[in-house]
Amino acid sequence: MSSTPPSRAAADSAHADSVLTGRSPLVARRRRTARLSVAWAWRWVAWVSALVVLVPMVGILAALGAGDAQTQAVLAHMLDTVLPEYLLNSLRISVAVSAGVLVMGVTSAWLVVQYTFPGRRVLEWALILPLAMPAYVTAYAYTDFLQFAGPVQSALRSLLSVERLAAFPEIRSWYGAAWVFAGAFYPYVYLLARTAFLEHSQRYFEAARTLGCTPVQGFLRVALPLARPALVAGLALVLMETLADYGAVAYFGVPTLTTGIYRAWLSMGDRVAAAQLSACLLLAVLVLLIAEARSRARLRYYGAPGRAPAPSRHTRLSGGRAALATFVCALPLIIGFLLPVLIMLRLAAAELDQVPWHRYGEWVFNTVRLAAVAALVASIAAVVLGYAQRLAPGRVTRIAIRWVSVGYAIPGAVIALGILTPVLQVDTWLGRVFGADGLVLAGTSGVLIYAYLVRFLPAALQSVDAGFARIAPNLDASARSLGVSGWAMLRRVHLPLLRGSVLSAALLVFVDVMKELPATLALRPFNMDTLAVVTSHLAADERLAEAAVPALTLVLVGLVPVLVLARGMAKRA
Structure with a gap:
């Protein structure tokens, strides 16, 4: 009667256990391949978002090689004068x-x-x-x-x-x-x-x-x-x-x-x-x-390793000092x-009776509608980008996120021109292909919201990134061990914990969009005014008393996130 050597029996038992528990080399290789595929998919998400933000910059740089004799004459005249x-x-x-x-x-x-x-x-x-x-x-x-x-x-x-x-x-x-x-x-x-x-x-x-x-x-x-x-x-x-x-x-x-x-x-x-x-x-x-x-x-x-910053010791001043x-x-x-x-x-x-109250509601509605849609879109995009950075960290994703952050530094006038350059080309192409008359995309609310997204997505992303940083990585591992991953993990694990950060991001974008003037002036739909545009037009006409009410409305709304920040500073003081 033959018997299996103990060493071989132990090896067979270990192999069977590894197969059953998913720790075999083949299973581990497949899981590693799947994780790499997911990581690269999220890296593509980050890079697509970066390319969307880079469109205005590409449009501006493309104009450097364009222009005719009239453009050269205009630039030469401006250069001389x-x-x-x-x-x-x-x-x-x-x-x-x-x-x-x-x-x-x-x-x-x-x-x-x-x-x-x-x-x-x-x-x-x-x-x-x-x-x-x-x-x-x-x-x-x-x-x-x-x-x-x-x-x-x-x-x-x-x-x-x-x-x-x-x-x-x-x-x-x-x-x-x-x-x-x-x-x-x-x-x-x-x-x-x-x-x-x-x-x-x-x-x-x-x-x-x-x-x-x-x-x-x-x-x-x-x-x-x-x-x-x-x-x-x-x-x-x-x-x-x-x-x-x-x-x-x-x-x-x-x-x-x-x-x-x-x-x-x-x-x-x-x-x-x-x-x-x-x-x-x-x-x-x-x-x-x-x-x-x-x-x-x-x-x-750097401070000393492992030591918190020293508490501030205030010197008390008195008298004239x-x-x-x-x-x-x-x-x-x-x-x-x-x-x-x-x-x-x-x-x-002093002059409340001069304020055109019959149009004030229209201005507020236009402003709130644009700001709310832009805040919603920017918050969703920030969550997706933050999740991509969490699931697929590395140099590739970091570079893409850095390019997305450049948008906040681009002036609104530059963004408007950079967006109009490709948009007008698309409108020309649509007119040739489908026989459309006039402008299809330019002068619509969608183009304006896209400009807001390019300009203010970095502000939302910063707030959401701070929220992700407060979520311990072991929660992700625990969710995966329970069979929850991908979008399900974002929806069931991260979003409930990110509620405050996402609301803060939406609030920041909402207020910034309400105050934005250059991009709104250049890209707003025809005959649609916002509080910022109306304030600018009334002030340009030297009707400052009428401009005071919409201007104060912008200030009042802008106080909300500032007071939230101030409250946090007061608690930490």
Whole structure:
């Protein structure tokens, strides 16, 4: 009677067990192949999304090789006459705004992090309120307040018994625009500087103090260099917003590259020339993005391993120093939010009977409808991209997501031109093939929502990515062990946990779309006005009292996400 050797019997038993439990080499290979196929499918999802966002950039770059003799004549005329002025105004506004936001943002952030003074707890979160105020609304408010017929100059002329104040600065100037932008955009620098001071500077600053450094020396030699990557990132955001603005500089009559694009497009009737000017603005934005990325890649500072950031120890100020700290922190808030709101409230209350209330409901409906659809589409796209990044991490997906994030930095005017270039070509093709008369896609709400998606999808993606980061990876493994994977895992596991992040993403996009002016002006359907468009048109006609109500509506809606952010800051303080 023959018997099986023990070693062979054990091997046969192990092989049978591996087959039954799915751990055989063949089964493992098939599962690995299936996982790779799924990963590459999600990578394709990320890259398709990136290509959708890149369409406007491709449209702009394609215009560089296009154009006829008329386009060359338009560009040559602008180069000889107005283009140097456009470049000069854009440059000096950017330099002045950079200096202003750095002074206001860094100083206020350092004071609220390092010192205790009257009003610090309120100012710590209130300093971000200018984020709710569109820059063009601030421009309208300051123009009414500081112009020749405004209350300031009128009171000064009456007090001094003169007919004209020769030395009074003109608000409608490049430095007036820089003043408005600095007050509106300094919260970008303030938020990042405050975070950097809290997370990276405290322990080293205290060590410098024990070595004999004064508070000023510790700030200049330790805290400020450690916060440099955050300051560069905040400054890059500010400069992108400054270069992208159209409403404020157009109202002030200060020609910049953005207003030059619209003049070449609408006044001179040459869309290709406008697209080629847009390429210059796009290049400037890409340079800012590269500079910001390189600053974060090269400048890295680490604390001690395994140790949390040191808690902030506030130095209590008293007397004149405390009053000065309160004034220094309150001044940016007054410039960027409180004073413009009070001015617009005065205008709205003084002449409420001039507001065209019979059309106000239509403006609100158009604005809310576009913003709601864009927020829904952007939230869905952000969830899909975030899920792709979670299931198929790696360099390929990371590059695609980075390209998607570029959309937020592209000015609305550039996006509008970049979208119109391929859309008009498609309309021409449809007309030839199907005999369609007129425009089929251009001038529709779908094209406008697509522009919003390109512009604001990165904001939604950032919020959703933060939500995915809070979901532990072992939940995915547990779901797979129970037979749940793919879309089912997203629907049954991730979405319930992402509810808050998705709502935040939708809210951010909703508010940004409501305030967006350049893309809406260029791509909106015929005879369809939004609150931002109406505010711009009424202000351009010098009907500021009528523009006050829609402008304040935009501010009120913009306050919602800002107050949510402020509440979170107050809880962590």
